[in-house]
Amino acid sequence: MTRFPGYTFTSRWFDHRGLRLHYLDEGAGPPVLFLHGNPSWSYMWRRPVLALRDRFRCIAPDHLGMGLSDAPDDGEYPFTLAARIDDLDALTGHLVKEEGVPDRGWTLVMHDWGGPIGMGWAARHPERVARLVVLNTAAFPNPRGATVRPPLRFPFWLLRETRAGERLFLRHNAFVRLATLPPFGVRRPMPRGVRAAYLAPAARQGTRRAIQRFVQDIPMRPGDASWETLHGIGEALARFTGVPMLIAWGLRDPVLDTSLLEEWRRRFPAARTHLYRDAGHYLLEDTDDRFLVALRAFLLEHDL
Numbered sequence: 001m002t003r004f005p006g007y008t009f010t011s012r013w014f015d016h017r018g019l020r021l022h023y024l025d026e027g028a029g030p031p032v033l034f035l036h037g038n039p040s041w042s043y044m045w046r047r048p049v050l051a052l053r054d055r056f057r058c059i060a061p062d063h064l065g066m067g068l069s070d071a072p073d074d075g076e077y078p079f080t081l082a083a084r085i086d087d088l089d090a091l092t093g094h095l096v097k098e099e100g101v102p103d104r105g106w107t108l109v110m111h112d113w114g115g116p117i118g119m120g121w122a123a124r125h126p127e128r129v130a131r132l133v134v135l136n137t138a139a140f141p142n143p144r145g146a147t148v149r150p151p152l153r154f155p156f157w158l159l160r161e162t163r164a165g166e167r168l169f170l171r172h173n174a175f176v177r178l179a180t181l182p183p184f185g186v187r188r189p190m191p192r193g194v195r196a197a198y199l200a201p202a203a204r205q206g207t208r209r210a211i212q213r214f215v216q217d218i219p220m221r222p223g224d225a226s227w228e229t230l231h232g233i234g235e236a237l238a239r240f241t242g243v244p245m246l247i248a249w250g251l252r253d254p255v256l257d258t259s260l261l262e263e264w265r266r267r268f269p270a271a272r273t274h275l276y277r278d279a280g281h282y283l284l285e286d287t288d289d290r291f292l293v294a295l296r297a298f299l300l301e302h303d304l
Contacts, residue, residue, distance in 0.1 A: 004197040006046045011068060014061075016090050017077065022068035023061035023091065027053025030105045030130070030304050033092070034060040037112020037137065038214035039176045041067025043197050044284055048109065051292045056299065057101060061091055063117070065210025067201050072209075079213035081226035084113075085120035092121070105304045107131040109295070112256075112281070113214055115139040116233055123236035131302055132245040133295065134264055134271075136256050136281055140234030141219065141227070143263040160215050175211055176202045179281070187252050187280045194285070237267055245271035246298040248291050250279030272298060 014021045024042055026049050034045040042060040049058040062069040064077060064087060077083065095101040106128045110118040115137030122129045179185040180198045190198070202208050219227040245268050249261045265271065274294050279286035 004043055004046075004200070005191070005193040006050070007043055007197065009046075009049065014091050014094055016087060017064075017072075019064055019070040019072055019076065021061060021064055021070070021087060021091060023059060024049060025095070025099065026058045027056055029056045030107065031095075031101050032056045032058050032107045032109060032299070033118070034058065034109045035088070035111070035114030035118045036060070036063070036066070037114050038066070039179055039202065039211045040112065040198065040282075041201055043067065044111070044282065045109075047284065047292060048295060051296060052299070056107075059095065059101070061088065062201075063087065063113075063210070065207070065213070071207040074209070074213075079210065080217055081116055081120065081219070081229045084117045085124070085229075088117055088121045089124060092125075104128055105130045107133065107299065109133040109135070110137050110139075111135040111284075112137050116230055119237065119240075120229065120233045122240065123233055126236075126239050129240065129243055130304055131299065132240060132243055133298070134245065134247045135283060136250055136253050136260075138256065138260045138263070139230075139237060140263060140267075141231055143259050160218070166212065170208050170212060173199070173202050173208060175208075175215075183252070183280065184254060185281045186285050187250075187278055188286060190285055241268060241270075244298070244302045246295065247271050247273045248283060248294065249273070249275050250281060250283035250286060251275055251277050252279060252286075253281040253283075255281055 009024045009026055012023050012025050014023060032052060034048065036042060036044050041062045045060045049060060052058055063084060065071045096103045104127065107130060108118045108122060115134065116139045119139035176199055180190055180195045182189060202211060217226050219230045221227065247264055265273065276283055276287050283291060
């Protein structure tokens with residue numbers, strides 16, 4: 001996939017639900033599972049995979065409808081948090097049973113929607129989880145309370161709640177375009193080829209459905225389709241307070257504010273925290289090698 005700068009990996013595929021789920025599987029050693037959010041794909045993990053695959057087995061899936069995975073329509077796929085966790089469970093089960101990945105000692109590296117998906121999977125398999133890395137994400141209901149609007153900003157509200165937003169974002173790919181520009185997703189402009197790689201999977205209008213469904217599935221209040229799932233994930237976090245955790249947070253994130261960061265720190269007071277005052281939501285694109293150095297040091301310090 002040389003047309004994506006820095007993404008010089010072998011694509012792998014897993015057949016699931018009659019659809020092809022794309023993933024990376026690079027290196028050897030204890031497994032590190034990278035989970036992206038919305039609107040992103042495994043491309044965002046290219047530099048961590050390159051930095052770690054000499055010591056670790058780096059696995060990075062594209063959620064169905066995202067990246068290089070198949071893009072189902074509404075009749076083929078439910079687009080819910082529970083379905084995303086099921087997908088990850090099926091993929092990891094395949095990797096353990098068929099591809100020789102160890103069934104213990106997993107590290108989860110989670111960004112955005114990767115947090116609830118990853119911790120939902122972890123709640124099913126707590127014995128597998130050895131380390132946790134949290135990047136601008138949440139795995140619990142809004143700490144401000146169910147009656148208060150979560151820290152969503154205008155583009156999310158527009159896409160979720162209005163027909164005009166649906167036309168704008170689905171027809172013109174505006175959500176991904178905004179997310180890859182300062183000051184929305186990053187604080188400094190991405191190189192042209194890097195931004196093009198982020199945009200590429202959603203170039204066709206038919207592939208943008210998953211982006212909208214992710215936004216529409218955000219559990220804002222009891223009664224929303226994924227509220228109970230997210231609430232259960234939040235309750236299960238207490239099982240992992242003894243697991244080594246690294247929190248890395250871009251403080252200039254206009255979407256996920258510091259109330260979520262403080263909730264992670266409240267629940268995991270022993271976590272190591274790195275705050276990046278010059279980084280936005282896509283902190284990997286804003287921090288050069290600083291986060292990569294912190295991540296590798298954390299993994300080696302807690303070497304299995």
